[in-house]
Amino acid sequence: MIRKLLTSTGVATALGLAALPTLGQQQQDLARFQRSLEQIQRDTILTINPNVPANQRVYFDYGAYITAGYLSLDDNVNDNHVLRQYQFLPYMRLNLDNVHEVFIRGIIGYRDFNEGDSFDGLGDEPIDGDLDVGYYKFDLARYMSAYKGHKPDYTLTIKGGRDLVYWANGLVLSDRLDGIMIDGSAGNFGLSFVAGVTPTRTVDFDATRPEFDHDTRRGFYGLMLNTNIAGHQPYVYAMLQRDYNDADESTSGNITTKFDYNSYYLGIGSSGPLSDRLLYSTEFAYEGGNSLSNSFTIGGPFISPVQQQRDEIQAFAGDARLDYLFGDHHNTRASGELIFASGDDDRLNTSDTFGGNKPGTKDRAFNAFGLLNTGLSFAPQVSNLLALRLGITTMPLPDLGPFRRMQVGGDFFIFDKLEADAPINEPSASGRYLGCEPDLYLNWQLTSDLTLAVRYGVFIPNGDVLPSDDARQFIFVGLTYAF
Secondary structure, eight states: OHHHHOOTTSOOOHHHHHTSOOOOTHHHHHHHHHHHHHHHHHHHSOOOOOOOOTTOSEEEEEEEEEEEEEEEEEOTTOOEEEEEEEEEEEEEEEEETTTEEEEEEEEEEEEEEOTTOOSSSOOSEEEEEEEEEEEEEEEHHHHHHHHSSOOOSEEEEEEEEEEEEEOTTSSSBEEEEEEEEEEEEETTEEEEEEEEEOOTTOOOSOTTSTTTTTOOOEEEEEEEEEEOBTTBOOEEEEEEEEEOOSOOEEEETTEEEEOOEEEEEEEEEEEEESSSSEEEEEEEEEEEEEEEOOSEEEETTEEEEOOOOEEEBOEEEEEEEEEEEOOSTTOOEEEEEEEEEOOOTTOSSSSOSTTOSOTTSOBOOOOOBOOOOOTTTTOOOSSSEEEEEEEEEEOSOTTSGGGTTEEEEEEEEEEEOSSTTSOOSSOOOSOSEEEEEEEEEEEEEOSSSEEEEEEEEEEEEOTTTSSOOOOEEEEEEEEEEEO
């Protein structure tokens, strides 16, 4: 815990922090672990979205996924963790006239850790049965065309239930919500609206909040306006986030911490072609709102509780991507991405309330609810971060029998702090360069029903800023059977 809270402020001495009540480094590791698994699951599980034949009024489909995965990773103190994970995801889809659609997908499974390797200390654990996705969608324009004989010059779809909401580039919001999603367009203008609450088992961004990994309730209310200008799609949006968590107080020693983080985001961006082979996508967001400050102060070798204050949030972040399509027989694609997010130099941790913003100051650390690709092994939160990613993917043997659906690729990351004297979500000293990470991956559809996914990443830290320069490895092998 001393290493966890030893940040670039220079105020927190090892002697003083030795007496500090601990909440456990395992929580930070668990949050990173969950982000990496979620990213892999989205990348590798086959998307169940069959095309509905136009000549069929009723389309009904059902089936399931069975996934088995092996994971080995090193945490930020170079302890190795090994996990075997098994999941069963049954689904059902009903579509009537391309107007009404019902989709349901459940999830249940089991996590089998090597002895002593679980992040929360509880050992092996079931993945309790839950609704992964479930919604009803209504298409008004197709309704008018199918039942009224009138083809409108607008589109409007209304979806209610639980589904993944991927907002813009995924910088501010990329999570499952229970609520309503509306998308419409008329002429060159489009409008998207979302109002929903995270499912209870969502993993929160604040790893010091009680029950952050299995009892999270945050509300999101967003509106996005976009248009089409010569093939480019610029947009603006506003997103409001409200903290509805019941588990909002913890006590460690003589320090009691309350949790309440309410934010809003104003965003702007655009996507489209720069040429017939070069595509771009950008998103920039300003974060405002208010948060509760840190609950303790450090003076020399002593720590003491302090009255928390409600501080104003003033933060920002951005994401910019380029994709170049080679147009060859191998579907080769090169990509580049730049991610940046502001930090706060009077925090001890960039995303937590315990060890968070200094009372009575502006909170300049960006914190949101997206899921960007920040590597497999390091996988930092997008807060006080400057990350560059260069990647390439190809299908090396598109004409060779069982290898024709094999895709290989790699990413190379360079990680820096945006604010040299501000913390990240693990112990760090003053300085910008955090390290680099090469990632390799393979997606191979062995048969029409069986898919193999392999991931390997190794983070090479800068020991002058992070506590150790020992490399951290991440290995994942998974099989998915769909039927």
